[in-house]
Amino acid sequence: MIDYQEIIEQLDDNKVKSMLDRFEIPYEDRGNYLVMPTVCHHASVDEASWKLYYYKNTHIFHCFTEDGSQSIFTFLKNFYTAQNIVYDWYNDIYEVIRGCSHFDGDKIVTNTYRAVRDKYMPQKDRRELPAYPEGVLNIFTKYYPIEWLSDGISKEAMDKYNIRFSPTQNKIIIPHYDAAGRLVGIRGRALNQWEIENLGKYMPVQIEGKWYSHPLSLNLYGLNFNKENIKEMGIALLFEAEKSVLQFESFNMPNCAVAVCGSKLNKYALDILVRECHPREIVICFDQEEEPGKQDYFDKLYNLCSKYRVYANFSFIYDKEKLLRLKDSPSDRGEEVFLKLLEKRTKVY
Ligand SMILES: [Zn+2]
Structure with missing residues (x-):
């Protein structure tokens, strides 16, 4: 299980600042906190009001206009979405944030996010997402979580869509297939309350150190x-x-x-x-x-x-x-x- 909480607690404020620089998000350092435009929901930096705060002691972003409190993970997700940037969870969120944290700091930090805008922006030639072997799903158990049964999702539906469960990660496992039925990503629906509140309900899944993420906006589930x-x-x-x-x-x-x-x-x-x-x-x-x-x-x-x-x-x-x-x-x-x-x-x- 990945220690997201630890990554957040050990964020380095100067590295967070240089991340903002790289994304061309202006900010003002006011000692205990940073102030910046509300790029979490506003596409234009120039038109956004300066009502987004980053608090150095808690490492929490807070948007006073729309989004409220956001962990840095949620903030980046919101930022990409607002800017209409197609992102990959592992490269463009997880790696970027890990690079801002002292936790796991001995690993080499990649600068993949520099090229985010170019990398996944729709191009004239269609790109096919890479497929994963179907067998990676075998690590997960067949189980029908009560949370979904009581939400109107039948066992037959879960069988058809190949829904699995991960007891160790406490997640409902959702395989994502492209239109041709190739496995292009695996997402998890978190059941752990801290994860839901700080990272979001839905996230890509990691299996034996490898992330099964894909740029979601390049595919339609189902x-x-x-x-x-x-x-x-x-x-x-x-x-x-x-x-x-x-x-x-x-x-x-x-x-x-x-x-x-x-x-x-x-x-x-x-x-x-x-x-x-x-x-x-x-x-x-x-x-x-x-x-x-x-x-x-x-x-x-x-x-x-x-x-x-x-x-x-x-x-x-x-x-x-x-x-x-x-x-x-x-x-x-x-x-x-x-x-x-x-x-x-x-x-x-
Ligand atoms: Zn906002």
Whole structure:
């Protein structure tokens, strides 16, 4: 088990500063803390307000506008996402942070992150993700975690998607396949509370010292299983998390769900979907995030759909009737609720 906590505790503030320099994030050192623009959610450094703090004693980033407290792991993930930079968890987050820490400091630090922007940005020629041998999954046990069974994910669904469990890492193991069914990554759903709070629920998995990570935005989870349904029905349902794709297996309607594994839709993933399935309509089924009385989230989804409308007819699910709770995925309350939401989707065409 990797000691993330130790890595965070032994962060070197000067190394954190040089990391910010390399990412061209300006900051002001005010002694006990650093102040910088809120690049955790703002794409433009110049337009962002200076309300992101890094506290030297706790090594915690705090965004006073949107994101609240973030460990350095979460901060980097947010930063890449906000900047629309395709990242690989191991090279672009783990290695970068380990390089800022005294923990495990005897290892040679790679400077791979210098080239992050160029490395994974979609290029004209499509790149195929490297595949891992299927056999690496055999190290994990077959087990149906109660957390998922009680969340509407059936044993049959877990069998079909080859879900495993790691007792030593206390994680649900989720193999990621590309459209052709090649194993391109393995992610773990953490069940340990500290990990969930400081690193996030979903993370790549390490097996015997090797990371099975892949740039998530270059792939759509579930497409290998559901592309025929999408072709036949002419509709693709884009969810945030793998869990929704699995929940959908228990619905009566054909499973047309795929997951972007984040809260962004990347042009590259969209290209894959359009190329493989030619859907007439793409429905964004992202988690419910609107605070009561606000409209920001509606606007965000609307703009996302408008941006890509040349590719297909776009629409999005927006819960006007409060059928979902905050942070729920549209699939979380079962098929009946999902169908109501789908019927009332907002069309951007
Ligand atoms: Zn923020």
